[in-house]
Amino acid sequence: MLVNLNDILPRAAREHYAVGLFNTVNLEMAKGVLAAAEEMRSPVIIGTAEILLPYAELEELAYFLVPMARKAKVPVVLHYDHGLTGERVHQAMELGFTSVMYDCSTLDFDGNCREVAALTREAHSRGITVEAELGHVGANAGTDESDGADDSIYTKPEEARRFWEATGVDALAVAIGTAHGAYRAKPRLDFDRLAKIAGLVGAPLVLHGGSGLSDEDFRRCIQNGIAKVNIFTDINCAAADAAHANWAAGKGLTDLMPAITEAVKAATIRKMQVFGSEGKA
Numbered sequence: 269m270l271v272n273l274n275d276i277l278p279r280a281a282r283e284h285y286a287v288g289l290f291n292t293v294n295l296e297m298a299k300g301v302l303a304a305a306e307e308m309r310s311p312v313i314i315g316t317a318e319i320l321l322p323y324a325e326l327e328e329l330a331y332f333l334v335p336m337a338r339k340a341k342v343p344v345v346l347h348y349d350h351g352l353t354g355e356r357v358h359q360a361m362e363l364g365f366t367s368v369m370y371d372c373s374t375l376d377f378d379g380n381c382r383e384v385a386a387l388t389r390e391a392h393s394r395g396i397t398v399e400a401e402l403g404h405v406g407a408n409a410g411t412d413e414s415d416g417a418d419d420s421i422y423t424k425p426e427e428a429r430r431f432w433e434a435t436g437v438d439a440l441a442v443a444i445g446t447a448h449g450a451y452r453a454k455p456r457l458d459f460d461r462l463a464k465i466a467g468l469v470g471a472p473l474v475l476h477g478g479s480g481l482s483d484e485d486f487r488r489c490i491q492n493g494i495a496k497v498n499i500f501t502d503i504n505c506a507a508a509d510a511a512h513a514n515w516a517a518g519k520g521l522t523d524l525m526p527a528i529t530e531a532v533k534a535a536t537i538r539k540m541q542v543f544g545s546e547g548k549a
Contacts, residue, residue: 269337269338269340269341269342269343269344270334270337270338270340270344270345270346270366271311271343271344271345271366272345272366272367272395272396272397272438273313273345273347273367273397273399273438273439273472273496274397274438275343275345276311276313276343276345277438277439277472277495277496278472278495279548280311280472280495280496280545280548281472281473281493281495283548284490284491284544285490285495285543285544285545285548286475286486286489286490286494286495286496286497286543286544286545287310287311287312287313287345287495287496287497287543287545287548288312288313288496288497288498288499288536288539288540288543288545289313289314289315289345289347289349289496289497289498289499290312290313290314290499290500290503290536290539291314291315291316291317291320291349291498291499291500292314292315292316292329292333292503293316293320293323293324293329293504294323294324295332296507296525296528296529296532297503297504297507297528297529297532298314298332298333298336299336299529299532299533300503300507300528300529300530300531300532300533300535300536301314301503301532301533301536302314302336302337302340302344303529303533304532304533304534304536304537304540305340305342305344305536305540305549306340306341306342307533307537308537308540308541308545308546308547309342309546309547309548309549310342310540310545310546310547310548310549311342311343311344311345311545311548311549312342312343312344312345312536312540312545313344313345313347313367313496314333314337314344314345314346314347315329315333315345315346315347315348315349315365315367316329316348316349317348317349317350317351317500318348318349318350318351318352318353318356319350320500321356326348326356326359326360326363327363330360330363330364330365333346334346334363334364341549342549343549345366345367345397346364346365346366346367347365347366347367347368347369347399348360348361348365348367348368348369349369349498350369350371351368351369351370351371352371354370354383354387357370357387361391361394361396365396366395366396366397367396367397367398367399367438368387368391368396368397368398368399369398369399369400369401369441370383370384370387370388370398370399370400371400371401372384372400372401373400373401373402373403373404373405374404377402377427377431380400380402380431381430381431381434381435384398384400384431384435384437385434385435385436388400388435388436388437388438389436392436397438397439398435398437398438398439399437399438399439399440399441399474399496400431400435400437400439400440400441401440401441401442401443401476402423402427402428402431402440402441402442402443403421403422403423403424403442403443403444404421404443405441405443405446405447405476405477421443422443422444422445422458422461423442423443423444423461423465425461425464425465425467425468426468428440428442428465428468428469429468429469432469432470432471437471438471438472439471439472439473439474439495439496440469440471440472440473440474441473441474441475441476441498442462442465442473442474442475444457444458444459444461444462444475444489445457445458446475446476446477446478446481447477457481457485457488457489459488459489459492462489462492462493462494463492463493465493466492466493467493472495472496473493473494473495473496474494474495474496474497474498475489475494475496475497475498476498477498478497478498478499480501480502483542486542486543487542490543490544497539497543499536499539502535502539503532503535503536506531506532506534506535507528507531507532509531510524510527510528510530510531510532511524511527511528513527514527
């Protein structure tokens with residue numbers, strides 16, 4: 269069943285579990301994620317991000333993701349992640365995505381507010397939910413707890429409250445020390461900052477850069493206010509590992525596809541169990 273963020277995240281925030289966004293770039297990955305959601309009876313968020321469009325264009329993905337989400341036996345949000353340009357965000361909305369992230373986090377505070385608020389008004393008029401980001405979740409540079417990471421990129425709690433009130437976004441991604449991509453060293457997560465933000469912001473909070481965190485890190489984030497967790501690297505690597513493990517001379521792509529789907533399914537189930545979304549559909 270095709271839904272938007274407001275159909276699943278408020279309950280997750282109230283009951284202290286999280287719903288995973290699993291970005292996919294092909295049919296095999298999408299099948300694995302949705303099979304996991306149905307087996308676990310878990311709501312799920314599926315989609316792509318602007319940085320992933322070189323591997324599969326929005327139109328290509330929408331042609332199979334929209335009907336697959338509609339036919340699913342559990343709630344499925346079709347989400348466009350990290351939309352960097354208004355043109356692409358509008359394209360996603362036209363193609364049937366039920367949720368979009370408009371990432372203006374590189375702008376100053378006022379510019380971020382202005383751009384996101386305008387997009388949110390338009391999206392809401394069409395029944396589409398909006399996520400935004402305050403602070404900066406960057407590429408993984410391998411920082412750890414001892415290297416003095418720059419706190420200026422972290423989300424400031426009072427600014428988060430002002431941003432939420434000014435924009436009316438349905439979900440807010442916050443920067444508390446995570447990074448996109450595979451971690452090279454232990455991240456420095458600011459759980460106290462996260463708890464303060466959760467106490468000031470009425471919208472569900474989102475954790476980006478989730479692949480590679482420990483189970484305990486995830487659980488502490490969820491207990492302190494995270495209701496949505498973004499995952500790509502973990503399932504992307506699971507797919508590649510499955511292809512490698514099952515390849516042999518003379519085998520074709522069709523010989524590898526079932527193993528890829530099963531590997532993505534297994535990796536997704538593992539995350540849903542950690543996030544606590546099992547049985548919440």
